[in-house]
Amino acid sequence: MIGLAKKLRSIGHHVVDAVWRTGYAARFFFLILLYSGTSFQRFRLTIKELFSSGVMSLIIILVAGMFVGMVLGLQGYETLKRYGSESALGSLVALSLVRELGPVLAALLFASRAGSAMTAEIGLMKATEQISAMEMMAINPIARVVGPRFWAGVISMPLLSALFSAMGVFGGYVVGVVLIGVDQGSFWSQMQAAVDFQHDILNGVIKSVVFGVAVTAIALFEGYDAPPTAEGVSGATTRTVVQSSLAILILDFMLTAFMFQGD
Amino acid sequence: MDRTALDLWVGIFVVAGLAALSVLALKVGNLSSYNTSETYQLQAYFSNIGGLKSQASIKSSGVLIGRVAMISLDPERYEAKVTMNIDKRYHFSKDTFANILTSGLLGEQYIGMIPGGDTELLKAGDEIKKTQSALVMEDLIGKLLYTKADEPKQPIK
Amino acid sequence: MPPQALVEIQNVNFAYGNRPILKGVNLSLPKGKVIAVMGGSGCGKTTLLRLIGGSLRPSSGQVKVDGQVIHELDHNKLYLMRRKMGMLFQFGALFTDMSVYDNVAFQMREHTDLPEEIIRDLVLMKLHAVGLHGTHHLMPAELSGGMARRVALARAVALDPMLIMYDEPFAGLDPISLTVVGNLIRRLNDALGATSIVVTHDVQESLKIVDYIYFIADGVIVAEGAPDEIKSSSKPFVHQFVYGEMDGPVPFHYPGGNYQQDLNLKT
Numbered sequence: 001m002i003g004l005a006k007k008l009r010s011i012g013h014h015v016v017d018a019v020w021r022t023g024y025a026a027r028f029f030f031l032i033l034l035y036s037g038t039s040f041q042r043f044r045l046t047i048k049e050l051f052s053s054g055v056m057s058l059i060i061i062l063v064a065g066m067f068v069g070m071v072l073g074l075q076g077y078e079t080l081k082r083y084g085s086e087s088a089l090g091s092l093v094a095l096s097l098v099r100e101l102g103p104v105l106a107a108l109l110f111a112s113r114a115g116s117a118m119t120a121e122i123g124l125m126k127a128t129e130q131i132s133a134m135e136m137m138a139i140n141p142i143a144r145v146v147g148p149r150f151w152a153g154v155i156s157m158p159l160l161s162a163l164f165s166a167m168g169v170f171g172g173y174v175v176g177v178v179l180i181g182v183d184q185g186s187f188w189s190q191m192q193a194a195v196d197f198q199h200d201i202l203n204g205v206i207k208s209v210v211f212g213v214a215v216t217a218i219a220l221f222e223g224y225d226a227p228p229t230a231e232g233v234s235g236a237t238t239r240t241v242v243q244s245s246l247a248i249l250i251l252d253f254m255l256t257a258f259m260f261q262g263d
Numbered sequence: 264m265d266r267t268a269l270d271l272w273v274g275i276f277v278v279a280g281l282a283a284l285s286v287l288a289l290k291v292g293n294l295s296s297y298n299t300s301e302t303y304q305l306q307a308y309f310s311n312i313g314g315l316k317s318q319a320s321i322k323s324s325g326v327l328i329g330r331v332a333m334i335s336l337d338p339e340r341y342e343a344k345v346t347m348n349i350d351k352r353y354h355f356s357k358d359t360f361a362n363i364l365t366s367g368l369l370g371e372q373y374i375g376m377i378p379g380g381d382t383e384l385l386k387a388g389d390e391i392k393k394t395q396s397a398l399v400m401e402d403l404i405g406k407l408l409y410t411k412a413d414e415p416k417q418p419i420k
Numbered sequence: 421m422p423p424q425a426l427v428e429i430q431n432v433n434f435a436y437g438n439r440p441i442l443k444g445v446n447l448s449l450p451k452g453k454v455i456a457v458m459g460g461s462g463c464g465k466t467t468l469l470r471l472i473g474g475s476l477r478p479s480s481g482q483v484k485v486d487g488q489v490i491h492e493l494d495h496n497k498l499y500l501m502r503r504k505m506g507m508l509f510q511f512g513a514l515f516t517d518m519s520v521y522d523n524v525a526f527q528m529r530e531h532t533d534l535p536e537e538i539i540r541d542l543v544l545m546k547l548h549a550v551g552l553h554g555t556h557h558l559m560p561a562e563l564s565g566g567m568a569r570r571v572a573l574a575r576a577v578a579l580d581p582m583l584i585m586y587d588e589p590f591a592g593l594d595p596i597s598l599t600v601v602g603n604l605i606r607r608l609n610d611a612l613g614a615t616s617i618v619v620t621h622d623v624q625e626s627l628k629i630v631d632y633i634y635f636i637a638d639g640v641i642v643a644e645g646a647p648d649e650i651k652s653s654s655k656p657f658v659h660q661f662v663y664g665e666m667d668g669p670v671p672f673h674y675p676g677g678n679y680q681q682d683l684n685l686k687t
């Protein structure tokens with residue numbers, strides 16, 4: 001009986017802790033937005049971060065995009081062949097990528113590569129007192145260190161997502177048309193007829209921007225809040241990847257339901 | 264990495280990303296083939312719109328010339344009122360037919376415009392008088408059964 | 421109390437949650453002097469520096485810097501105040517993603533509109549003052565511990581602050597670096613006309629260079645005085661600390677349990 005009460009108390013404690021932490025994270029996010037001026041006035045700082053998170057993620061995004069597109073081409077062909085609709089392969093590949101796989105997979109890859117790197121970087125800066133040093137020098141660390149990284153992430157995300165989708169379509173083309181032999185003309189024409197700019201592509205871009213905000217905010221918060229020890233930073237990095245991934249998938253469902261209802 | 268090399272790589276990255284977006288928009292999507300701004304509106308009434316949806320295509324001779332803007336039930340005529348955005352470049356005569364057709368056997372439905380011979384053209388806000396509603400499966404089957412029933416019986420040879 | 425104190429700490433209490441760290445501490449830093457604050461690990465020395473810098477608020481009492489109550493200043497005024505302070509963190513806390521030159525130039529670029537040519541001269545002068553002007557192109561990871569500490573010192577005095585704070589400046593240094601850093605603390609203070617507070621437990625080095633010493637134990641000041649007074653003090657804690665004796669008011673054995681009983685020996 002006492003054991004049960006103890007368990008309930010510890011669960012209650014954890015829930016209160018989580019709520020408190022969410023409030024703290026929300027306040028942190030608000031501060032990032034409030035102090036964003038520096039990220040744009042001194043755009044050079046944001047450019048440096050664009051390099052670290054965007055450019056450095058290019059290779060994995062392009063390669064992954066290519067392979068995902070190729071798999072879509074293969075699997076799509078096998079399935080469509082049964083209904084005699086192989087000519088629709090172009091639409092299948094393009095719609096899957098632009099609406100879903102591009103934004104979601106690019107965001108997941110970004111979270112694992114750039115997100116965890118940001119968490120580790122900020123966590124270490126905090127552990128070695130670099131953040132405190134900056135505060136003592138009367139320089140706002142959120143404006144100078146966190147802000148540029150946030151905006152770099154938000155700008156990178158839709159670009160990476162578009163690159164992923166473009167590479168994927170190319171991969172699907174290579175497999176479908178070049179290797180398997182689906183008609184090139186119907187591949188592209190059916191695709192162009194099926195993919196609508198406003199409905200599909202723009203929605204995909206909106207999704208990737210939302211994911212960019214979520215992933216970067218989570219990564220920066222976990223890094224800033226990490227305990228200043230080795231275990232603290234490593235735990236924070238893991239939490240970033242796990243929480244970002246969950247956030248991406250949950251947000252994807254909500255956005256998809258909102259954007260594509262009644263389709 | 265010195266400053267200029269960094270700027271170069273970031274520039275390449277941003278340009279590549281925007282290029283990918285444009286490629287998707289133009290080549291993969293249908294942005295280039297249809298300009299949404301220059302349109303005028305026409306209306307048509309159907310007794311049954313079948314599976315016609317908002318944003319469905321409007322084609323004439325198979326060429327995309329517009330999109331369905333809005334579908335609603337007219338409370339006075341109890342018919343479906345379809346508002347269409349037609350590309351300003353194309354004008355149709357007053358006796359044009361607007362039919363609800365299906366692309367392919369099980370494809371999505373669209374409106375096909377078949378022009379007539381009247382010299383007067385439809386202006387913005389006009390109503391297309393001649394319409395043909397969508398084919399409903401149950402009506403088709405019913406029709407088939409009745410025509411079969413009406414056929415004179417063939418004597419058994 | 422000598423007149424013209426730059427920093428005054430009056431009846432300050434501070435606690436981390438339920439744990440009291442400082443209880444009714446009174447301290448003053450006269451202008452132009454080098455003051456040492458000593459004590460065992462975890463006695464609240466670093467907390468004192470944070471209170472002066474405005475990162476922490478006392479539960480009660482006042483911390484005044486240059487006549488202003490630091491913990492009542494708003495964000496902008498606090499930052500203005502901090503520009504007149506320089507701090508040397510334990511192990512340096514150099515920004516690892518920029519070169520030595522950029523580290524020292526950091527505050528100049530952020531807080532002033534000085535053109536790059538003047539900043540270059542200033543950076544090289546500060547680095548020369550600590551004897552490291554030849555390292556300006558290196559990254560912090562390429563420096564030894566002692567050199568990193570000195571660069572951090574150059575960075576701390578980049579804008580000629582009126583108050584310089586040192587958090588364990590002698591920790592982990594070799595004997596040569598120890599003397600160098602101690603020397604620099606004294607010389608820079610006098611050259612800049614600043615006031616310095618050194619938090620440390622390196623007795624021998626500090627006694628050579630400081631003007632006044634405060635001893636903290638259990639959150640209160642147990643002793644204070646000039647170096648000579650401290651060396652000849654009869655207080656047991658001070659004596660144990662200064663002469664590094666193994667046992668005294670700070671016991672050797674961590675309290676707990678009867679040793680013979682724990683070994684199951686028959687008494």
